[in-house]
Amino acid sequence: xxxxxxFDDIRDLFRPLTRGAGEALGLTDDVAVIxxxxxxxxxxxxDTIVEGVHALLNTSPADLxxxxxxVSLSDLAAKGAVPDGAFLNVAxxxxxxxxxxxxxxxxxxxxLGQHGVRLFGGDTVRTPGxxxxxxxxxxxxxxxxxxxxxxxxxxxxxxxxxxxxxxWLGLSAAKGEGAFPGDDRAALVSRYLRPxxxxxxxxxxxxxxxxxxxxxxxxxxxxxxxxSASSVGIELDLAAVPLSSEAQRWLAQQKDEAQAxxxxxxxxDDYEIACTAPQAAQAELLSRxxxxxxxxxxxxxxxxxxxxxxxxxxxKLTADRWGWSHLDH
Amino acid sequence: xxxxxxFDDIRDLFRPLTRGAGEALGLTDDVAVIxxxxxxxxxxxxDTIVEGVHALLNTSPADLxxxxxxVSLSDLAAKGAVPDGAFLNVAxxxxxxxxxxxxxxxxxxxxLGQHGVRLFGGDTVRTPGxxxxxxxxxxxxxxxxxxxxxxxxxxxxxxxxxxxxxxWLGLSAAKGEGAFPGDDRAALVSRYLRPxxxxxxxxxxxxxxxxxxxxxxxxxxxxxxxxSASSVGIELDLAAVPLSSEAQRWLAQQKDEAQAxxxxxxxxDDYEIACTAPQAAQAELLSRxxxxxxxxxxxxxxxxxxxxxxxxxxxKLTADRWGWSHLDH
Numbered sequence: 001x002x003x004x005x006x007f008d009d010i011r012d013l014f015r016p017l018t019r020g021a022g023e024a025l026g027l028t029d030d031v032a033v034i035x036x037x038x039x040x041x042x043x044x045x046x047d048t049i050v051e052g053v054h055a056l057l058n059t060s061p062a063d064l065x066x067x068x069x070x071v072s073l074s075d076l077a078a079k080g081a082v083p084d085g086a087f088l089n090v091a092x093x094x095x096x097x098x099x100x101x102x103x104x105x106x107x108x109x110x111x112l113g114q115h116g117v118r119l120f121g122g123d124t125v126r127t128p129g130x131x132x133x134x135x136x137x138x139x140x141x142x143x144x145x146x147x148x149x150x151x152x153x154x155x156x157x158x159x160x161x162x163x164x165x166x167x168w169l170g171l172s173a174a175k176g177e178g179a180f181p182g183d184d185r186a187a188l189v190s191r192y193l194r195p196x197x198x199x200x201x202x203x204x205x206x207x208x209x210x211x212x213x214x215x216x217x218x219x220x221x222x223x224x225x226x227x228s229a230s231s232v233g234i235e236l237d238l239a240a241v242p243l244s245s246e247a248q249r250w251l252a253q254q255k256d257e258a259q260a261x262x263x264x265x266x267x268x269d270d271y272e273i274a275c276t277a278p279q280a281a282q283a284e285l286l287s288r289x290x291x292x293x294x295x296x297x298x299x300x301x302x303x304x305x306x307x308x309x310x311x312x313x314x315x316k317l318t319a320d321r322w323g324w325s326h327l328d329h
Numbered sequence: 330x331x332x333x334x335x336f337d338d339i340r341d342l343f344r345p346l347t348r349g350a351g352e353a354l355g356l357t358d359d360v361a362v363i364x365x366x367x368x369x370x371x372x373x374x375x376d377t378i379v380e381g382v383h384a385l386l387n388t389s390p391a392d393l394x395x396x397x398x399x400v401s402l403s404d405l406a407a408k409g410a411v412p413d414g415a416f417l418n419v420a421x422x423x424x425x426x427x428x429x430x431x432x433x434x435x436x437x438x439x440x441l442g443q444h445g446v447r448l449f450g451g452d453t454v455r456t457p458g459x460x461x462x463x464x465x466x467x468x469x470x471x472x473x474x475x476x477x478x479x480x481x482x483x484x485x486x487x488x489x490x491x492x493x494x495x496x497w498l499g500l501s502a503a504k505g506e507g508a509f510p511g512d513d514r515a516a517l518v519s520r521y522l523r524p525x526x527x528x529x530x531x532x533x534x535x536x537x538x539x540x541x542x543x544x545x546x547x548x549x550x551x552x553x554x555x556x557s558a559s560s561v562g563i564e565l566d567l568a569a570v571p572l573s574s575e576a577q578r579w580l581a582q583q584k585d586e587a588q589a590x591x592x593x594x595x596x597x598d599d600y601e602i603a604c605t606a607p608q609a610a611q612a613e614l615l616s617r618x619x620x621x622x623x624x625x626x627x628x629x630x631x632x633x634x635x636x637x638x639x640x641x642x643x644x645k646l647t648a649d650r651w652g653w654s655h656l657d658h
Contacts, residue, residue: 028558029478030404030543031374033470036365045360046465048418048452075359089377089418089463123377129458134418136375136465141362149358214359229357 013105014088017112017119023085024120032087032120040140045075051093051131055193056174061100062107063193064131069111070195071216072135074271077197078214080147080206081139083115088122089134096131115199145206147275152211152230156276158300159285161198163244164219166191168267179253184246191244195271201294205275208285212275218268223300224308226276233305238312241265242297258312276302342434343417346441346448352414353449361416361449369469374404380422380460384522385503390429391436392522393460398440399524400545401464403600406526407543409476409535410468412444417451418463425460444528474535476604478558481540485605487563487629488614490527492573493548495520497596508582513575520573524600530623534604537614541604547597552629553637555605562634567641570594571626587641605631 011027018024023032034042049055049068059067069086076083088108092101112119117137170192172178173185180188198214205212211230213222219241227234238261243251247264254260277285282298289296303309310317340356347353352361363371378384378397388396398415405412417437421430441448446466499521501507502514509517527543534541540559542551548570556563567590572580576593583589606614611627618625632638639646 025477025479028554029408031372031408031410031475033475034371034373035472036367036369036371038365038367040365042363042365042371043360044363044416044450046416046418046450046452048420048454048463050420050454050456050458052457053454079358079360081360087373087375087465089375089465091377091379091461121373121375123375123463125377125379125382127379127458127461128381129379129456129461132420132456132458132461134377134452134463136416136418143364146360146362148354150354225357 013102014119014122017105017109019118021085021118021120024118027121034138037140039143041143041146043076043079043081043139043141043146044136045072046134046136047072047075048132048134059193061104064133065104065107066111066194068133068135069108070197070271072137073115073117073197074195074214074216076137076139077199077202078205078212078273079141080145080202080212081141082202083117083137083139083199085118085120085138086112087120087136090122091125091127091129091132093127093129093131115197141206147205147209147212149211149213149226149229152226152232152276152302154232154302154304155279156210156302157279157282157298158223158234158236158274158276158302159296160219160242160272160274160299161201162272162295163242163247164215164270164272165247165264165267166244167195167269167271168264169247169250171269180250184249188246192269195269197271198273200292201273201289204285204288205273208281209275209277212273215270215272215274216268218266219270219274220265220308220310223274226274227306227308231306233303234300234308235303236300236308236310238262238265238310238317240297240299242295258315258317261312262317342431343448343451346434346438348442348447350414350447350449353447356450363467366469368472370472370475372405372408372410372468372470372475373465374401375463375465376401376404377461377463388522390433393462394433394436395440395523397462397464398437399526399600401466402444402446402526403524403543403545405466405468406528406531407534407541407602408470409474409531409541410470411531412446412466412468412528414447414449414467415441416449416465419451420454420456420458420461422456422458422460444526470535476534476538476541478540478542478555481555481559481561481605481631483561483631483633485539485607485631486611486627487552487565487603487605487631488625489548489571489601489603489628490530491601491624492571492576493544493599493601494576494593494596495573496524496598496600497593498576498579500598509579513578517575521598524598526600527602529621530602530618533614533617534602537610538604538606541602544599544601544603545597547595548599548603549594549637549639552603555603556635556637560635562632563629563637564632565629565637565639567591567594567639567646569626569628571624587644587646590641591646
């Protein structure tokens with residue numbers, strides 16, 4: 001689609017989001033038409049969010065839009081793709097007003113526009129249930145150049161962008177749990193509500209990385225996905241996992257540092273990129289990131305022994321494939 | 330996606346639906362990768378169904394799957410596209426059992442497989458609300474060859490495949506409304522629950538039609554979309570609109586034939602194709618359809634006067650743009 005009587009009703013809400021993309025056909029047809037680009041693959045990802053499940057109840061329409069765009073586009077960023085277009089499937093709850101719908105659409109336009117993404121089509125329905133939306137995002141990679149989970153090789157080095165654990169702390173903060181200084185609470189909540197897909201790092205991934213994944217389920221679970229898809233093992237240096245100043249202040253209040261760091265590394269909702277690269281590429285990787293002002297941290301290595309092993313100050317911890325971890329004394 | 334912890338859980342449910350498609354990467358990554366096809370455009374459409382809104386409450390998981398596949402793929406059929414792959418966003422209600430999910434997945438595999446469509450990816454979530462699913466479908470057309478709503482020209486002839494009104498009667502029948510003989514009720518309910526996308530007709534659309542649309546909102550509303558997108562008018566001969574034997578038996582019981590025929594032509598859920606073609610192509614269009622054993626009926630003409638006008642046995646009826654019609658004496 002576009003299509004369906006309801007989409008006609010609100011075409012005016014969504015047509016600005018196409019920003020004139022020919023693919024969208026002005027949202028007047030049932031389909032979008034994507035012209036192929038010689039030398040490029042189309043990379044497609046889709047995500048769904050449900051209010052009360054992936055976002056707290058009573059999240060604002062604007063925050064829902066930013067969350068949806070962020071989690072969906074994050075997958076493209078991690079693959080080294082250049083984002084292009086999106087399809088929206090949105091289910092409006094019966095009690096959403098016209099203003100709610102307008103705020104959602106405007107915020108989605110802003111969130112997509114920040115990354116040059118135009119709306120190609122979509123479908124809107126009403127639901128007696130909670131707000132729910134799916135976003136299918138399209139980007140381009142040079143033919144064969146998408147950086148998959150499956151490319152890690154023993155001997156590669158493991159990196160992560162930004163800082164880890166803020167999304168999980170932000171969820172606690174948004175729920176009113178935990179004890180955070182006022183400024184920390186606001187920063188963490190914002191980090192949870194409006195994740196930023198790391199497109200600034202996409203070119204580096206595309207040029208230098210052997211495997212990459214965005215961190216949605218939790219750092220340890222997601223590097224576990226890489227290990228599994230690549231048939232390798234990953235050794236994580238837990239003490240090296242980068243933390244924000246907010247997370248460092250939270251950590252200083254915790255009694256069991258190892259357990260607290262594990263919680264940050266399994267919490268999820270970070271939307272940073274974890275990636276592997278050959279040792280020979282390490283210097284260039286770090287220098288290109290530095291030149292772009294991007295925080296990039298070496299946090300481990302790829303081994304030939306299956307699974308994720310976690311080292312914290314010389315102690316070995318283990319994690320099962322779902323990211324739930326326990327101390328292995 | 331695929332991605333998210335939940336998709337891992339049920340990867341076994343959905344991996345068979347990929348039928349080995351390389352695009353799906355074995356459902357082990359967050360994305361699918363689509364290689365371009367020189368000389369072809371990618372045609373994409375997306376639809377959402379919500380139990381209790383687009384399908385009756387307590388519709389079986391298998392019927393929900395067939396409905397979702399049918400309504401989504403129907404858009405590709407109407408554009409003359411060759412279907413290829415699909416992305417599923419599904420929200421399982423909390424009370425769905427593992428067997429319910431398995432039945433849905435198996436039926437979706439069957440419904441997609443009938444048209445050679447492989448699952449490229451998706452996302453699964455849980456919802457406290459009703460069952461909801463979106464399907465984003467991908468197909469291919471020769472470059473520039475997708476048959477849009479916007480190509481109708483004054484002087485063209487208007488056709489429709491199959492029969493009209495069965496979807497709407499089927500909804501009544503499924504609700505237990507109306508009076509239908511037993512066999513008619515079952516046939517109509519099935520028509521409503523499991524629409525068949527008209528890919529058998531796609532090649533003819535691609536080769537000979539100037540504009541086409543699938544009939545989801547109702548024949549009159551959907552030809553109105555064509556008229557509007559093409560900046561032309563359409564003159565519909567209501568008496569010529571083809572009816573199934575079930576609909577004919579229903580019609581024979583109605584007091585006001587004009588009103589009853591209008592109801593059939595505005596009811597929706599037919600998933601037939603309405604299309605326009607130059608008069609010079611009419612003979613070939615009809616003969617190719619006949620050779621394929623496809624019912625195809627001439628039901629009107631394209632004019633230069635904007636809007637849809639409806640003629641029934643010499644009387645003029647009018648319809649507004651939403652397909653709601655009234656007699657214009």
